[in-house]
Amino acid sequence: MESKYHALKERAWAANMEIPRRGLAIYTFGNVSALDARAGVFAIKPSGVPYEQLQVEHMVVVDLEGRIVEGTLRPSSDTRTHLVLYRNLKGVGGIVHTHSTYATGWAQAHLPIPIYGTTHADHLAEDVPCTEVMSAEAVERDYEMETGQQILECFRHRDPLHTPMVLVAGHAPFAWGETPEKAVYNAAVLEELAKMAFITRGIHPEAARLPDRLVRKHFERKHGPRAYYGQK
Numbered sequence: 001m002e003s004k005y006h007a008l009k010e011r012a013w014a015a016n017m018e019i020p021r022r023g024l025a026i027y028t029f030g031n032v033s034a035l036d037a038r039a040g041v042f043a044i045k046p047s048g049v050p051y052e053q054l055q056v057e058h059m060v061v062v063d064l065e066g067r068i069v070e071g072t073l074r075p076s077s078d079t080r081t082h083l084v085l086y087r088n089l090k091g092v093g094g095i096v097h098t099h100s101t102y103a104t105g106w107a108q109a110h111l112p113i114p115i116y117g118t119t120h121a122d123h124l125a126e127d128v129p130c131t132e133v134m135s136a137e138a139v140e141r142d143y144e145m146e147t148g149q150q151i152l153e154c155f156r157h158r159d160p161l162h163t164p165m166v167l168v169a170g171h172a173p174f175a176w177g178e179t180p181e182k183a184v185y186n187a188a189v190l191e192e193l194a195k196m197a198f199i200t201r202g203i204h205p206e207a208a209r210l211p212d213r214l215v216r217k218h219f220e221r222k223h224g225p226r227a228y229y230g231q232k
């Protein structure tokens with residue numbers, strides 16, 4: 001008999017299949033989840049399953065208490081990070097974690113991605129934030145939950161739906177969106193912005209950020225007039 005979560009699992013599976021298709025991860029690096037807010041569950045990629053072997057029935061369904069509701073495989077090792085974000089970021093329907101090369105490079109350097117140009121401003125009106133480096137105590141407590149808390153700390157004064165991405169210092173990027181498809185789109189945009197910024201800084205180490213007036217112009221052209229620019 002078909003699972004009552006088949007549609008959710010299929011949507012999460014399809015979003016995961018976009019990750020290697022967009023060159024955002026190899027083998028098992030990363031994971032995508034999709035939320036069914038009404039049912040109070042999300043479907044997430046199982047841990048350690050290579051994308052090319054992934055099937056819809058492999059997807060694991062987890063409730064917002066972190067309990068496995070359906071699935072025979074172990075959910076992604078990042079499940080508790082997804083859980084923290086779903087519980088606290090209202091309006092988020094899909095979350096992506098990858099180890100995409102350039103964004104991971106900036107995360108490993110513990111640096112936000114500066115807004116150097118209009119390509120960046122078309123998507124965000126601020127630097128891509130990077131979390132603080134996690135303390136040894138937090139690592140020992142619960143690395144995945146603490147990673148989620150570190151991300152929330154970055155968004156204490158930011159609107160997560162206007163800056164739907166973050167670099168986890170020493171680790172790699174997370175991105176999200178109102179839908180899993182939008183979350184994958186944001187993860188792909190993040191990687192492209194990271195690559196462009198890396199090249200810009202390589203050409204000119206002292207490259208200047210885009211002036212605010214141009215940031216505002218490009219962000220408004222895409223998103224309409226807003227009272228904020230990444231800030232709550």
Ligand SMILES: O=C(CO)[C@@H](O)[C@@H](O)COP(=O)(O)O
Nearest residue numbers: 028029030031047048076077
């Ligand atoms: O970030 C990491 C490891 O650093 C994980 O996302 C990556 O290895 C994928 O793990 P899962 O296969 O989802 O458990």
